[in-house]
Amino acid sequence: MAERPRFHPTPTGDGLPGFDPRYADLVDYVVTITERIWERSDLGHIHDTYAPDVVVHTGLGTDRGVDGVVAGSLHTLATFPDRRMAAEDVIATGDAERGFRSGHLIANTATHDGPGRFGPPTGRSVRFFAIAECVASENHIYEEWLVRDTRAIAEQLGLDPHVLAAQAHVPAGFAPTPPGAAHASDLVVDGAGADHPAVRTALRLLRDAVNGRHLDRIAELYDDATVTWVPGHAELHGADPFRRYLLTLLAPFPDAYLDAQRVDVNERDGLARVAVRWYLRGTHRLEGRFGPPTGRPIDALGISHVHVHEGRVVRHYFVLDELALLTTLHGATRAEEEESP
Numbered sequence: 001m002a003e004r005p006r007f008h009p010t011p012t013g014d015g016l017p018g019f020d021p022r023y024a025d026l027v028d029y030v031v032t033i034t035e036r037i038w039e040r041s042d043l044g045h046i047h048d049t050y051a052p053d054v055v056v057h058t059g060l061g062t063d064r065g066v067d068g069v070v071a072g073s074l075h076t077l078a079t080f081p082d083r084r085m086a087a088e089d090v091i092a093t094g095d096a097e098r099g100f101r102s103g104h105l106i107a108n109t110a111t112h113d114g115p116g117r118f119g120p121p122t123g124r125s126v127r128f129f130a131i132a133e134c135v136a137s138e139n140h141i142y143e144e145w146l147v148r149d150t151r152a153i154a155e156q157l158g159l160d161p162h163v164l165a166a167q168a169h170v171p172a173g174f175a176p177t178p179p180g181a182a183h184a185s186d187l188v189v190d191g192a193g194a195d196h197p198a199v200r201t202a203l204r205l206l207r208d209a210v211n212g213r214h215l216d217r218i219a220e221l222y223d224d225a226t227v228t229w230v231p232g233h234a235e236l237h238g239a240d241p242f243r244r245y246l247l248t249l250l251a252p253f254p255d256a257y258l259d260a261q262r263v264d265v266n267e268r269d270g271l272a273r274v275a276v277r278w279y280l281r282g283t284h285r286l287e288g289r290f291g292p293p294t295g296r297p298i299d300a301l302g303i304s305h306v307h308v309h310e311g312r313v314v315r316h317y318f319v320l321d322e323l324a325l326l327t328t329l330h331g332a333t334r335a336e337e338e339e340s341p
Contacts, residue, residue, distance in 0.1 A: 017096040018138040026092045026100045030134065034085055034104070041077060046070050051142040058146050059301045059324025061174040079116030080126070084109045088129070088317075089305065091275045093190040093264045099137045101190065103264055103275035105305050105317055106130045108148075118157055118164070128152035128233050131303040131319045133262075133277055145277055147303050150323035152233035162291055165326035170333045176299035179257035179281035181211075191265035198272030198308035199263055205313060206276055206304060210250065210258040218243045221313050228316040242316070248289045249320075253282030253298065272308045277301075280320070284329050291330060300325045 012026040023029040033049045036042050050066045077083065091103035108130055112122045130148040134141045154161045177183050192199055201221055209217045222239040229235055230245045250256045257280075264275040280300040285293050300320060307315040 012092050012094075012100060014095075016100065019136075020139050026094075026102050026136070027090045029136070030090055030092075030102045030104050031087045034087070034106070038073065038077070038083065038085055043070055043073055043077075046073065049139065049141060051140040054141060055143045056146060057144070057301060059321035060327065061171050075116060078114045079112065079118065079121075080110035081113055082111050085130075089273065091191075091264050091266045091273050091305065093266070094135070096137070099135045099142075101264060102132075102134050102136070103303070103305065104132045104134065106132065112157055117168075118153065118159060122157050124157050126153050126156040128156075129229055129317055129319050131275075131305065131317070133264075133275070133303060145301060145303065147301055147319045147321050149231050149233055149319055150321050151231040154323060155232055161323050161326055162330065165323060165330045168327045168331040170328055170331045174299075174328065176297040176328070177259075177279070177281060178297070179253075179255050179283070181257070183281075184257075184259045185261040187260055187263065189263045189265070192267065192272075194263075196265060196272070197311060198267070198274050198306075199265060201308050201311065201313060202263065202274040202276050202304070202306040203260060205306060205316075206278060207258050207260045209246065210256060210280070215243050215246060218246075223309070223312040223314045226313055226315065228318060230318045231320050231322040242318075245318075249280075250282075252284055252286045252288035252290050252293065253280075254285055256280060256282035270309060271314075274306045274308060276304045276306065278304070290326055294329050296329050298325055298328055300328075 015025055016023050016029060019029060037045050046069050047066060050069055052066050053064055054066050054069060056063050056069060086107040088105040088107045094100040108128050110126050112118065112124050112126065114121050128149040133145040135143040151161050154164055189199055204217050205221050209215050219239040227235060227237055228242045236242050259279045259281060260276055262277045266273045280302060282298055284290065284296050287293060302320040305317040306313055
């Protein structure tokens, strides 16, 4: 089995035209500004590195504007003031003409020392993965897809994600796309051809297993010692535990459909690292992992980093914001608030 990389970047070819010359390549840019902004608390540097009208996609929809990035960062740091964000990996593609794109896998550690969305400080420590896919040009990020394992945070703080979700609000602009192939995106692949073996392997693992319900593909594609991380910061070993997780994820949504939107690939020394951005869509019709059925639709943003060696998946980071998903199912909507006395 391939050795797991702690941090195994592929530098961007020809540097970063149009960026501050202090950055050697896209990986250097992403890792450096992450440390400066969120570990050293230079939140003002967000204005230097994010476009004023940046578009940010999360599990609760899409927001626009750099002020929201600053406000959200300030809120998070107030809750977890010692947060550390270790770069587990960066999958880098693109160029100056199309924009540079980074898939930044972050291993987060923090202490709950301040009030915020998770209630009064508990002093407990948390560990969780996040993936930020950013598109940058001319020294600024202008679009980002951000997914955090918020279930891990809640559970490690001793909180019930279902209760937190019921106390939250569904954003007014949240408008799920219906599930099914008729509403699927045109898949974009960068860093390799669409027929690259590692691309086909990653899509068979995710899109084909979910949409075709061929969950037996997991055992066909996994190495015997494959490690998978799923929401809750759960570390799974082998194919069967991931198969069981997917069963519990999909069962409440009989029409569940995984819309794979983009694939980015870096390959080095026989190891292909494949980033797949996807949305899980469906209707909450059955009892299960997410509580009593609500009849509500989901549009859950997720990102997977899949490592493929000699045709087999050897490592898989399956990052999905389950607290956001629960909020779309059980949080109060504007219509419900207007109807309440």
